[in-house]
Amino acid sequence: MTEPLKLGIAGLGTVGAGLVRLLEAHGARLAAALSRPIRIVAVSARSRGKGRGCDIHEFRWFDDPVALATDPDIDVFVELMGGDEGVPKEAVEAALKAGKHVVTANKALLAKHGVALAALAESNGVALNFEAAVAGGIPVIKSLRESLLPNSIERIYGILNGTCNYILTTMEEEGRSFADVLKEAQEKGYAEADPTFDIGGFDTAHKLSLLTSLAFGTEVAFDQIHVEGIEKITQADIESADDLGYRIKLLGVAMRTASGIEARVHPTMVPKHSAIAEVSGVTNCVAIDGDFTGSMLLVGAGAGAHPTAAAVASDIIDIARGLVIAPFIVSTRDLKPHQRARLGEHQGAYYVRLTVVDAPGTMAVIAKRMGDENVSLESVVQRRERHVLPGSGKAGVPGRPAQVTLITHDTTENAMRAALEAIEKDGKATEPPQMIRIEKL
Amino acid sequence: MTEPLKLGIAGLGTVGAGLVRLLEAHGARLAAALSRPIRIVAVSARSRGKGRGCDIHEFRWFDDPVALATDPDIDVFVELMGGDEGVPKEAVEAALKAGKHVVTANKALLAKHGVALAALAESNGVALNFEAAVAGGIPVIKSLRESLLPNSIERIYGILNGTCNYILTTMEEEGRSFADVLKEAQEKGYAEADPTFDIGGFDTAHKLSLLTSLAFGTEVAFDQIHVEGIEKITQADIESADDLGYRIKLLGVAMRTASGIEARVHPTMVPKHSAIAEVSGVTNCVAIDGDFTGSMLLVGAGAGAHPTAAAVASDIIDIARGLVIAPFIVSTRDLKPHQRARLGEHQGAYYVRLTVVDAPGTMAVIAKRMGDENVSLESVVQRRERHVLPGSGKAGVPGRPAQVTLITHDTTENAMRAALEAIEKDGKATEPPQMIRIEKL
Missing domain, CATH: 3.30.360.10 (Dihydrodipicolinate Reductase; domain 2)
Structure with a gap:
């Protein structure tokens, strides 16, 4: 049995308290499986006395998360405060600079500062793990x-x-x-x-x-x-x-x-x-x-306290096993710039719902505008008027608004937008058209 | 860039050939991500000359997989031969004893000898990875x-x-x-x-x-x-x-x-x-x-050549990253004996289809037998006779076989079996009853 892996946890909301409970429940089993105990040694949170359904009196208390992040006695700083600026950012930076591994569930922080923090982690040879930041109960990062x-x-x-x-x-x-x-x-x-x-x-x-x-x-x-x-x-x-x-x-x-x-x-x-x-x-x-x-x-x-806590724990387990992977897989130096595709060139099928005047010729105009943009239709359904009671079976009334729903074959976003704009200009639509992309699975 | 991780692959069927193609396609990217090239150095298969859609002439050839398994130049022995006895088993054992990591897709071998092989891997401090053995494209082992x-x-x-x-x-x-x-x-x-x-x-x-x-x-x-x-x-x-x-x-x-x-x-x-x-x-x-x-x-x-090859590659990547986990998570010494539950005590709902004589009183008998065993019914459907054309709407004919399907509330397997046995003894069923367990998700 090697030295324990010592954690400092900043943030004892539902996820933090969930992690404390998880280690209470499964700490002994994990220690056996890892040949190394995982031990919480220090914590920090907004309020010390708050009831959390877990016992924290054995952990050293820090009022200041940044001080906790650099405490010489911790190996891993677990950031569960949330927020993309200020203290959480400072604490994570301080921990990485001090050579502490960091585990965080903070998606906002990573979406904003992920690359800079990853670079810090790499240069200090430590992990920056964030399984809990995306779809807590799903190991998608791993x-x-x-x-x-x-x-x-x-x-x-x-x-x-x-x-x-x-x-x-x-x-x-x-x-x-x-x-x-x-x-x-x-x-x-x-x-x-x-x-x-x-x-x-x-x-x-x-x-x-x-x-x-x-x-x-x-x-x-x-x-x-x-x-x-x-x-x-x-x-x-x-x-x-x-x-x-x-x-x-x-x-x-x-x-x-x-x-x-x-x-x-x-x-x-x-x-x-x-x-x-x-x-x-x-x-x-x-x-x-x-x-x-x-x-x-x-x-x-x-989300949820327990699934998210389990994701945080899995990140900690990786560290206990000595697995340290660059946060974004390759070194931040090798990350390519994000080149944004033109959405107008998006290829796919579309659902369109048009609220139109139920008059002769309306469908012909819609079909023509679609055809003009080379949008071919897989199906067209004219539904009974909205706002009627379901099951009343009431058909559309001429001269009053009717719902036309279309499914197109594959086309481009530009073609769809042009066709819908033309239909709007024709004045047949009584509301802005609804357009929803269809994703091929 | 550290020393390459050197592979010896035994078995060049669809999965083996898929792995060769995968490393051709993604080897450079993987080497960059891992800071370590993965290199196939030697192979073994039944036939050297067979067309496989991949180039193997640069790899040293072994007629004997066991000799390949212990070759001083390989770090990882990749066993893709299949079979639960004989050469594949000998080769895997030889590789583990020689301190080689082993990656295998061989579920039959592991189902039969998994614990013994895992013990060998542990005592030699090497990995025995088998992601590809179960649901190739799904990282369930990991x-x-x-x-x-x-x-x-x-x-x-x-x-x-x-x-x-x-x-x-x-x-x-x-x-x-x-x-x-x-x-x-x-x-x-x-x-x-x-x-x-x-x-x-x-x-x-x-x-x-x-x-x-x-x-x-x-x-x-x-x-x-x-x-x-x-x-x-x-x-x-x-x-x-x-x-x-x-x-x-x-x-x-x-x-x-x-x-x-x-x-x-x-x-x-x-x-x-x-x-x-x-x-x-x-x-x-x-x-x-x-x-x-x-x-x-x-x-x-x-299954499939490419998904399975990707699973094998992911096992190799773990080894390249230095991640070696006990094959069954805990040491084989700590594995508990498999204590088999009594299936008769299985708790759950059941679907039952009975082919019965369509006569007055049949349903009453069925219901009574179920009730005698405290099996309560959620739904009962008497369907038209089997073997009629779908959509003919033909109803059951008195005196001829009819289909009765039941869904029970939660009960035990023992109760279900007793009830069905009693129904069979009553002589109302013209075929053995069909019983299918319902799983709560």
């Missing part, structure tokens, strides 16, 4: 750094935000509106009081920026991601998707294209008969397409 | 050894045989019989001329025996697994499952119970609306329930 390294990755995509997936799943299962479900999610504590960061797709983009770097060997470039949220998804879209054999998910997608890396976050149609379509509620998933491994899908808890 | 180590695993289960899943998926999608689909699979080369090993569930059991040891820290005990194959699954079962909201998959399941490890391979009903139900064709999956991580599902290619 899969990219290790299991899938033999591959050239062609695409990585997934459901990376539990709040959005919960809202979309509930809208579908209960036939309720976005606003209604969001309000309930906020009341239940599944969504923040200001939900913009989640439902606007930004949290997904933070995570995607890290996955993109790992998958393609490029610098972290959160600001180069095209981001759309789920705010505009209506019950009409969900029902039409179902009719047409699809389900709507907020996906983060990054893929290689001829013009660069296409990284995008947006509501996406996925085939109803696919494993990813069955990833429901707060569950997350990540799919990775490699040239040798083929397609691999990982499904698991996206 | 997940158990590393990512999920913080957990106490409660259950591990999955679709581990592509041939069976292909047959069941095709039966369902095309409404064809087992015999018919099997014949076609054999003609296409998806199934062996003697398919017993696959369709009888034994291949799944080999893989499950390895997963069980890793998950529960027990000795490998292939012969302690309850094994049923898919031969008796009929179109009637598939249709009834669909009616009742289920799909049939051949699962390998291992779980902790009060009386020991319940390890079983059998056709299983899984809810139609689940990710695992959408794992179709030759794709494999593994689900793992941990006390902290919760449920995690991994989906990917089960």
